Amino acid sequence: MKDLTKVYFQGKREVRALDGVSLSVPSGSIHGIIGHSGAGKSTLVRCLTLLDRPTSGTVEINGVDLTAARSDALRTARRRIGLVFQQANLFDSRTIADNVGYPLEITGVPPTDREAKVAELLRLVGLGDSGKAYPAQLSGGMRQRVGIARALATDPDVLLFDEPTSALDPRTTDEILDLIVQLRNHRSDLVVLVITHEMHVVKKICDSVSLLDGGRVLESGPLTEVVNRLDGRLSKALLGIPPHESIDDSRGTLVDVLSAGERANQPVVAMASRAIGAEIAIIAGSVEHLAGTTFSHLRLLVPPEADPQAAIAELRRLGADARLTSELTEEAAA
Ligand SMILES: Nc1ncnc2c1ncn2[C@@H]1O[C@H](COP(=O)(O)OP(=O)(O)OP(=O)(O)O)[C@@H](O)[C@H]1O
Ligand SMILES: [Mg+2]
Structure with missing residues (x-):
């Protein structure tokens, strides 16, 4: 992200939800973004995924400027980012396998290729036996695993988690965090961004972390550096x-x-x-x-x-x- 800015208008009042956010995260690392309510976290997710256009600034993945892409190119570019929400938002009437395969279906991947890919993804997230089940039959942690498998379906370069464990109990939280680390180890070219307000998440899995406040990055760096400051x-x-x-x-x-x-x-x-x-x-x-x-x-x-x-x-x-x-x-x- 380079100088990412998003200005909203609330009536006549201008709100700088993002105010010059610059951040670069290397492949193979897990970066946490934390901030109080209103800091701009959700705006950052929307601007990163181009669900909302930044007012100015750029989002670049492996040298490709997402913000410059339009129409078809933008749809392709968006697939570079796999998004995992707080709740998995699954289709209740589709099986787990069909939920995971959905992004492949809409991009026109043939059924046999799709099945093979879905089976591989379900194994990767520890749900090898649950393909035929329906979302209602799954626990919250399992549903979150389905959401992660679905986000990985298009082989994204970036896996973006928006409060991935806020709705889970402590034990399930740790299981999901272990899975995130395992995915990073499995795919060393992946960038993992985790937006969270839970310090436990940052402590347990992040290599580096940024503090967002009032739309600005106030502090950022490797965990071992930002922690080693008495007044940070x-x-x-x-x-x-x-x-x-x-x-x-x-x-x-x-x-x-x-x-x-x-x-x-x-x-x-x-x-x-x-x-x-x-x-x-x-x-x-x-x-x-x-x-x-x-x-x-x-x-x-x-x-x-x-x-x-x-x-x-x-x-x-x-x-x-x-x-x-x-x-x-x-x-x-x-
Ligand atoms: N669509 C919008 N129109 C006007 N103002 C907005 C809009 N979206 C966000 N804002 C404002 O931008 C600022 C940042 O909001 P944002 O939702 O990104 O914060 P957040 O860090 O996600 O907060 P929370 O932890 O409560 O979810 C807030 O002041 C908010 O009121
Ligand atoms: Mg938010």
């Missing part, structure tokens, strides 16, 4: 501990510390305590293993007789990011 909004949403009520100076001073990788496993608090000659307490903490790296965010209480700046300097010397808690902004991404 995505870091707070993915790893952060809730803001702490301010405490009485007589009890000491609050300090936040974030460390990643090997350092997250080191006793940095004990080491800093020793260095400043005072006992630092841990009063809140969050440790997460994300994208193969351990991140630790701790909130410390430096006792009143010690100098918090000396503790911060020592923690930084040990390779961690440390700040006075009172200096951190309270706004998180979601």
